[in-house]
Amino acid sequence: MTSQHLVPVILLGVGGVGRALIQQILARRDYHVSQYGVRLEIVAVADRNGACVAPQGLSESELRTIVEHKAGGGYLADLSFGYYQHNVRDIVDLEAHANTIVVDVTATDNTFDALLLARERRAGIVLANKLPLTRPLEKSSPLWQYPRLRYETTVGSAVPVITTAQRLAASGERIERVQGSFSGTLGYIMTAIEEGMAFSKAVLRAKELGYTEPDPREDLSGRDVARKALILARTLGWKVEMADIRVQSLFPEEWATWPLEDFLAELPALDADFFSWRNVSQARHEALRYVAKLTPDQITVGLEFVPQTSPLGRLQGTDNLVEFYTEYYDPQPLALQGRGAGVEATASGVLSDIIQLALASSSA
Amino acid sequence: MTSQHLVPVILLGVGGVGRALIQQILARRDYHVSQYGVRLEIVAVADRNGACVAPQGLSESELRTIVEHKAGGGYLADLSFGYYQHNVRDIVDLEAHANTIVVDVTATDNTFDALLLARERRAGIVLANKLPLTRPLEKSSPLWQYPRLRYETTVGSAVPVITTAQRLAASGERIERVQGSFSGTLGYIMTAIEEGMAFSKAVLRAKELGYTEPDPREDLSGRDVARKALILARTLGWKVEMADIRVQSLFPEEWATWPLEDFLAELPALDADFFSWRNVSQARHEALRYVAKLTPDQITVGLEFVPQTSPLGRLQGTDNLVEFYTEYYDPQPLALQGRGAGVEATASGVLSDIIQLALASSSA
Structure with a gap:
């Protein structure tokens, strides 16, 4: 690919x-052009009330102002x-075509119709939501x-958990179990408790550091x-619903x-x-962790005592860990680890997803 | 995708x-059809002297016989x-078109012209070679x-090292360092030495277990x-040659x-x-490892003493570990671990690569 491929981006x-x-996107535009021949142009940026729209691309100074x-x-x-007082579906209706990529980094349900419309237009879709x-x-x-x-960043931030699950599903090898610590927030709180901090104080500290949602109950x-x-299970091809997951709340x-x-x-x-719990776990050389455990029969999310010397037990702070046990990764799992927040x-x-989508559609 | 998409595969x-x-491929054919609408048909299987070819697909009993x-x-x-006494380029010439996927699981240089021809024909290419x-x-x-x-399996077998490197390169974030144990064979030998086995015995044992190449010097x-x-560095977009890599031989x-x-x-x-070396390392609470270390300035491959409690130091047996230190993964790396052999x-x-290539070309 030597010519420059213009890719309009709608950011929700x-x-x-x-x-x-x-x-x-601004800082790496030259890199993306020289390395991949892809030039990303942000044509719309939407918040909850409306959007700034510029069909030829918002300028660098406009974007910095935003x-x-x-x-x-x-x-x-x-x-x-360029401000339009429209809902996000109208913005997509206005600007999206097959070459466009619609990026949803909100945490709301309100983008759903806009995403379905993007699909109808054959636009690319990238979700962190x-x-x-x-x-x-x-x-x-x-x-x-x-x-x-x-939608790589919906699970484990930029750690390629979804990509790995997609590869395992594509090969068709038997998935026996997937487990791990999927929450940087709860990981931070568990580590703090292990070090002797009170639960309530650990929650407040996590809130202060910006690790929790504005209402920490969303995490807890x-x-x-x-x-x-649920997203990981569905990526593996399992037909499951939220109601099938056993969830333990911390309050x-x-x-x-x-x-x-x-x-x-x-x-x-x-x-x-x-x-x-902390005292019991330490006496047993175990660590308290908030663990997600997926098997084809059952999905559970809750507190577990794990050996201190296990990968989950050694996990510190906001790091995420996901272990895949499969037909060929057993007893030793295929494991991914890295920060789950930030x-x-x-x-x-999200930017990797955008560029790879742009490359996939330009090359095939 | 509801219709069935026939994908001819040429296996070298x-x-x-x-x-x-x-x-x-045989055991999972129904799964791939029902899950992805992709039906893989092996139209040619080549060894060093020629190939069995069947343009409509070799039958299950023929494949089992092979x-x-x-x-x-x-x-x-x-x-x-269906036997033809042709070289692999002729086989590709005979059978490859844009819908075909050419899979190279040899360990030879002789497939190169065949692969270039596959590219000319716009066929998909999957390399374990x-x-x-x-x-x-x-x-x-x-x-x-x-x-x-x-070419995911060229580094770390099915552990998605290449996919991860491609994602990091696509985003354009700064890569500071990549390091790890890339050889299940040398990992096994290092673990055995740590446990007190003589080097020579560990090599012979690894050879017996089929972990080494027929000539273990290829590994050692x-x-x-x-x-x-080199493959990993080039995946990151670095323009490096084999001669740029400092390699320490174990003999x-x-x-x-x-x-x-x-x-x-x-x-x-x-x-x-x-x-x-083992005694020195143990006295220092370190472990002896054969480590690859990549920075934008320098790539080295050789023996290192690493802390016993580090992820590399804790690595056992044939497991591979790759740690990416980047703009956002530092001081804690993005780490991938799993068996590097088998x-x-x-x-x-390889099968994941084939299915994902087939899906990419049918969807875009």
Whole structure:
């Protein structure tokens, strides 16, 4: 490929990952042109109220303005260029064709119709957003069956968990079990507890460091890990629904509906349990981990005691670990490890997906 | 994709990996049809003297006959069906078109012209053979630049090292260093030495177990690891040649030309060195490993002392480990681990490459 292949990008979402992605696309544009002959042009950036749109591509200075403005908490509506007060489906309707790549880095359900429209237009789709893929299969199968979809960063950030699962599924070798620590947030909290910190304090510290969702119950309920397990299972070709996953929450069910301050204030009531589990586990040379475990028969997500000397037991901080036990990887698994959080690493994984989609459609 | 997509496969090489691949293709044909709508038909199987060819696909019983016959050490020339006494380029010339996938699981240089012809025909190419990719760039760049090439199993067997490197290169993030143990064979020998076995005995044991090449100097010279390092570096986009790699051989240079028996008989002369290195390393709580280390400035392959508690130090037996240190994976690397040997795992990785190539060309 010697000629330059122009690829329009529609970006849905301008949170931390979206802003990092814009910056990386700008910083690496020359590299992508010289190395792959691919020139990415961001033609639309959408937040929850509307979008900045420029069919020929937003300029570098416009994009930098967007990044700074959103980092300051502003809305795109307040900007003075190319703003349309449309929903995301309208933006896709306006701008997407077969050469376009629609990138969803939101954490909402509201992009679903826009993604289905992108599929109809034969546009490429890249998701860091887990929600479209965790709907009931009846709803989400048009996405699952779409060959021009990439979603590597929905599980394990940029660690290539999905790519690996896709390769194993493609070969058709028997998958016996997949297990691991899929949450950098819960990994951080478990490590802190192991080092003697109270559970409540570990949660607050994780929140301060920006590791948790704004409402940490999203993490502590296990829901986010369950979503990742569901996406991984479906990638392996298993026909499973969210309701099939046994999820252990780290707090009592009735706390789920409380105001956030009340929830945070009550957290120390759970400290004693975690202290005693920690003491039991250390006496047994084990470590307490929040583990996802997938077999063709059952998927569970919850607390486990694992040997301190096992890969899971040795895991520290926000690192993720995923172990695949298969027909040929048993007793020793195929294992992937690396940081499971951080907006820049995730943005970099999204960018890999974008470039590889662009290359796949230009080469075949 | 609901219709059935017929994909003709030309298989070059019927050693252990080739035979395992034929068996896997047969055993999983129904799965590949139902899951992906892809039906693989092996239209030619070549050994060093010629090929069995059937444009409509060799039958299951013919393929089983080939597998058994080759496992017994026979030549395809002795079979009574579809045999042509042609070189591999002629076979590709006869059978390859844009829908075909040419699979090279030989360990020879003789397939190169056939692969270039496959490229001209726009056929897919899957390599487990490292040699075509380790020629000088001037020669091999037509392959390197070919988008319908897959070669995941050339480094780390089916552990997705190449896929990961391709993703990192696509994103464009800065690669600081890649290091690891790329040889299941040398990993086994290092572990055995650590456990107190003499070097010479460990080599002979590895040879008995089928872990080494027929001539173990291929492994012990570091040449095979250097080839993997070269392929990995080029995958990262680095313009390097074999001569740029500093390779430490585990035996004196002048032994390279000896008859194999003389070489094996002389091996115990090296035992004392390895014993003393092992003792030094244990006293320092270190482990002796054969390590490949790649930076943008320098690539080295050789013996290293590493901390016993590091991932490389904990590595046991034939497992491979590859650690990527990048802009976003530092100080903790993105790490991949899993068995680096075994004909069935490698065949399964080759099969992933074949199916993914077939899907890429049918979907875009």
